Amino acid sequence: MASFQRILFKSIDILFDHAQNKHKFADIDVKKDIVYDEEYPDVCAFDIYRHGSKVGFKLPTVINFHGGGYMAGGKEYRSGIASYLVDQLDICVINVNYHKCETTRFPQFSRDSLKALAWIEAHADELNVDLSNLYIMGDSAGAQIAAHAITIMQNDEMREALGCVSCSIKFKAALLFCGPYDVITAVTSPSILDIARGLGNKVLGIDTRNPEELEAYPYKKYLNLLDWVGDEFPPCFIGHTKHDIFCAGQGQRLIAELKKRNIPYVSYYSTKTLDYHCWYLALKNRSAKKLLAELVIFMQGMLRGDALEVREIVYGKPDVEEGSEG
Numbered sequence: 001m002a003s004f005q006r007i008l009f010k011s012i013d014i015l016f017d018h019a020q021n022k023h024k025f026a027d028i029d030v031k032k033d034i035v036y037d038e039e040y041p042d043v044c045a046f047d048i049y050r051h052g053s054k055v056g057f058k059l060p061t062v063i064n065f066h067g068g069g070y071m072a073g074g075k076e077y078r079s080g081i082a083s084y085l086v087d088q089l090d091i092c093v094i095n096v097n098y099h100k101c102e103t104t105r106f107p108q109f110s111r112d113s114l115k116a117l118a119w120i121e122a123h124a125d126e127l128n129v130d131l132s133n134l135y136i137m138g139d140s141a142g143a144q145i146a147a148h149a150i151t152i153m154q155n156d157e158m159r160e161a162l163g164c165v166s167c168s169i170k171f172k173a174a175l176l177f178c179g180p181y182d183v184i185t186a187v188t189s190p191s192i193l194d195i196a197r198g199l200g201n202k203v204l205g206i207d208t209r210n211p212e213e214l215e216a217y218p219y220k221k222y223l224n225l226l227d228w229v230g231d232e233f234p235p236c237f238i239g240h241t242k243h244d245i246f247c248a249g250q251g252q253r254l255i256a257e258l259k260k261r262n263i264p265y266v267s268y269y270s271t272k273t274l275d276y277h278c279w280y281l282a283l284k285n286r287s288a289k290k291l292l293a294e295l296v297i298f299m300q301g302m303l304r305g306d307a308l309e310v311r312e313i314v315y316g317k318p319d320v321e322e323g324s325e326g
Contacts, residue, residue: 005198006102009072019282021080025087027052030079034127036096036119037112044112046096047075048127049082059092060133060303062175063120065149067140067278069246070101070109070203078139080283088296089303092129094120098145105205107162107219109141113149114164121169133303136171136234139278140246143179144225147254150174151228158222170234173302175295177239178278180247181254183223184214196246229257235308236265237298239291241275242316264308266298271316290315 029052037044050059062085066073075095082093098112124131138146152159153167180186187200187208200208204223207213214220222228236258240251251269258265268291270279280291294313301308 003071003102003198003202005069005202006071009069013068013072013074013077016282017077019284021077023080023083023283025083028083028086029055036116040099043097043099044115045075046094046116047079047082049079049086049093049095050128051086051090054090054092056128058128058130059090060135061092061094061129062135062137063094063096063117063146065096065098065113065136065138065142065145067138067142067178068100069199070106070141071199072100073141078281081281084283084292085299089299091299091303092127094127094129101203106203107164107222109145110148110152110162111164113145114152114159114167117149117153117169118165118167121167131169134169134171135173135175135299135302137175137177138179139177139281140179143176144181144183147174147176147179147181148225150233151225151230154230154232155228158228161222162219173235173237173298173308174233175237175239175299176251176254177280178241178244178247179250179254181224181250182226184220185224185253186247186250188214226253226257229254229261229263231261231263233258233261233263235263235302237295238265238267239280239295240267241270241272241277241279243271243273243275244277246277264310266294266308266311266313268294268313268315271314271318275315287315 028049030047030049032047033045035041035045066078075097078095082095085093096116099108136146152164187196197208206217238251255267272287275287280288282288
């Protein structure tokens with residue numbers, strides 16, 4: 001029987017599918033279900049998006065990990081954002097699937113992410129992926145998976161402890177939206193209907209409210225990726241919202257770590273009441289358009305090789321540090 005959390009996140013997929021994925025874009029070529037782990041061909045696969053006119057051309061590439069609470073979602077539910085970025089930037093976007101925690105536990109998602117990245121690296125020529133111009137992206141659980149993958153690749157201790165394959169990919173930037181970067185805080189903090197703790201129990205396979213179980217958890221040291229952010233972490237575009245019922249405050253935690261290391265970033269922070277968790281995926285929403293316009297500007301600068309200056313953009317009533325833009 002499906003858990004409450006699984007039903008909740010699957011319902012979100014269905015309810016928001018039209019707003020997120022039913023927009024028309026001209027001449028988008030999609031190659032579906034490219035398997036990156038033959039042991040799990042029904043799970044470990046990705047779709048690759050590019051303009052039909054650019055099939056056969058090596059392109060800058062965004063590798064995207066979908067959200068869904070680690071138990072729902074799928075690459076098909078991010079077809080909208082993938083098509084939008086291809087349309088706006090003339091790049092390649094890869095939407096990656098991975099195991100869900102209804103059948104597996106952490107760190108399987110991280111193992112999958114590194115396998116996907118290593119496979120893409122090894123097959124870049126046949127995929128026409130420009131390895132010198134790569135970006136990693138994720139929303140919600142996918143943002144955590146994406147950011148975690150970076151820290152795993154940059155820390156041999158973590159990679160070996162989590163049983164992940166090696167990968168030498170370098171990303172020019174990370175595009176991260178509404179993610180739980182400090183997992184322990186996320187799953188132990190109060191939330192509506194106690195959803196966060198319920199998710200934590202499913203993801204980790206322990207009672208996260210039990211201090212003894214949490215302390216004894218064998219991967220506890222590696223859960224908070226913020227503890228592993230180093231000086232080589234790439235520049236970031238961080239999308240987050242004040243009224244996030246799952247990950248409120250997590251974007252600020254990541255920004256604090258980036259500031260310590262002088263890693264440049266652009267923060268887009270919404271204080272609008274109706275800007276819910278991962279609101280930007282509803283592409284035609286007025287507020288979503290604001291964030292997406294800033295994301296395109298960020299990516300255009302990265303693709304040109306411009307120097308990135310720190311920007312903190314607030315949409316709505318400013319409630320963060322002075323100097324933000326409204």
